[in-house]
Amino acid sequence: MKKTWKKLGSLAAAGILALSLAGCGAEKESINQKVQQNLFDSSVSTMETLVSYDNASMEQAIEENPNMDDFTKAAFTSWIDNSEELGAYLGMKGEQTAENTVKLDSHKYVVTLKAEFENRDAVVELVYDSKLTPESVGFSPNYTMGEKMQSAAVNTVIGIAIVFFILLFLSFVISLMKYIPKLEAALTKKNAPAPTKAPAPAPAAPAPVEEEELVDDGELVAVIAAAIAAAEGTSTDGFVVRSIRKSNKRTWR
Numbered sequence: 001m002k003k004t005w006k007k008l009g010s011l012a013a014a015g016i017l018a019l020s021l022a023g024c025g026a027e028k029e030s031i032n033q034k035v036q037q038n039l040f041d042s043s044v045s046t047m048e049t050l051v052s053y054d055n056a057s058m059e060q061a062i063e064e065n066p067n068m069d070d071f072t073k074a075a076f077t078s079w080i081d082n083s084e085e086l087g088a089y090l091g092m093k094g095e096q097t098a099e100n101t102v103k104l105d106s107h108k109y110v111v112t113l114k115a116e117f118e119n120r121d122a123v124v125e126l127v128y129d130s131k132l133t134p135e136s137v138g139f140s141p142n143y144t145m146g147e148k149m150q151s152a153a154v155n156t157v158i159g160i161a162i163v164f165f166i167l168l169f170l171s172f173v174i175s176l177m178k179y180i181p182k183l184e185a186a187l188t189k190k191n192a193p194a195p196t197k198a199p200a201p202a203p204a205a206p207a208p209v210e211e212e213e214l215v216d217d218g219e220l221v222a223v224i225a226a227a228i229a230a231a232e233g234t235s236t237d238g239f240v241v242r243s244i245r246k247s248n249k250r251t252w253r
Contacts, residue, residue, distance in 0.1 A: 031104050040098035043111040043126045046075075050137065051089040051115075055080050075137040082139040087118025108135075 031039075058076040062068060093116040103110045109128040115121065123140040143151070229235055 031102060031109070033099075036098040036102040039102050039109060039111060039128065039132070040096075043101075043113060044092070046126065046134070047113055047115065047124050047137070048089070050075050050079050051083075053079070055083055071134045071136070078137050078139055082122070082141065085141055086120060086122055086139065090116045090118060092116070093121055 053076070058080055062073060062076055093114045096114060101112050103112070107130045109132065111126040111128070113124040113126070115124050121142045123142065125138045125140065127135045127138075129135055
């Protein structure tokens with residue numbers, strides 16, 4: 001398996017020495033024709049080698065080789081992500097030349113290849129740095145106008161559905177706001193301390209009963225009885241003096 005994934009890296013770097021030697025006389029912003037051709041041929045070989053692997057082999061290679069170089073790992077991952085949609089590789093599509101497919105963009109060499117696959121065609125883009133070291137491989141499936149419109153319509157419907165769902169959810173949340181005061185009142189009532197019973201009023205003290213001052217002095221009683229009888233013009237036989245109390249009145253008639 002090591003030889004399998006190392007072969008891809010070897011193919012990508014196969015023309016590095018020749019490319020470097022051929023590019024020595026090239027201008028700063030242009031690409032030497034021989035460099036273009038070698039870079040084109042190397043990119044085609046790299047792409048065809050990559051698409052010949054099955055997903056299981058690439059996944060196993062990534063798992064068994066943690067020190068795999070970044071370019072090979074990225075290339076395997078890109079093909080794994082697109083292989084099911086594209087299908088088996090059938091060959092290059094249309095007439096392609098190094099002059100039309102190799103471009104210099106921001107000091108990086110970009111090789112664009114049009115490939116034909118079982119399910120749909122795709123554009124394969126390989127990027128090299130200024131030292132002609134491969135950096136990445138990307139697959140861009142070609143979709144028909146109908147497929148693009150269908151995808152756009154589906155995305156629009158999903159977006160509108162999400163917006164309406166969020167609005168409905170917000171409306172539902174706002175409708176629950178009216179229950180908040182009732183809930184707060186119920187919680188306040190539940191957490192309020194139990195009312196304490198007021199102490200029973202103390203019984204009123206009975207009114208003091210004025211004790212009768214009983215006088216047992218018979219002589220004094222007889223004198224008072226005689227005075228009353230004289231004042232009333234009657235005899236002492238008509239009434240009986242049972243008690244004698246001190247009067248608070250200061251005046252006498």
